[in-house]
Amino acid sequence: MWTFEKIKEKLNSRHIPFEEVAFSDTAVSARMTDTSVNGNYDPRNAVKTLLVKGKAGVFALILRGEDKVDTDKLKELIGKWSVVTAPELETNFGLVAGGINPFVLDVPILLDESVLQLTTLSMGAGSVTQGINIKTDDLIKHLVFKTVKIRKEA
Secondary structure: OOOHHHHHHHHHHOOOOOEEEEEOOOOOOOOOOOOEOOOOOOHHHEEEEEEEEEOOEEEEEEEEOOOOEOHHHHHHHHOOEEEOOHHHHHHHHOOOOOOOOHHHOOOOEEEEHHHHHOOEEEEEOOOOOEEEEEEHHHHHHHOOOEEEOOEOOO
């Protein structure tokens, strides 16, 4: 299993700078309020990583926390798809829902272009009570992804 400690070790071994965030509650989705113990979480910086599967395989999607996937746009990109279930996530990827971290995935990553507008990203890290903050520049430097438009427009 990719626990918070193992994800921290992975990031440290790759010399990826990050800040730890501990929460006073548990959540499986991006938090819309700051429930961090140290006040170092900004909901406007929240991003979520979702795993989806289709005929072309499994893909990771990174979107801003409040955004929803535009199902039609994603279908144009990868074909018919469905979300990887929580049991599949645990069994096949060693991750828990709400704790997916893109740096430990070995699947193609599709990053919504709106994420790049942020300077800091708050993301899952193997736990529903802990996460990390990482600078967007460090994500760009250390993560292979394709920039796409997959968020549903309001």
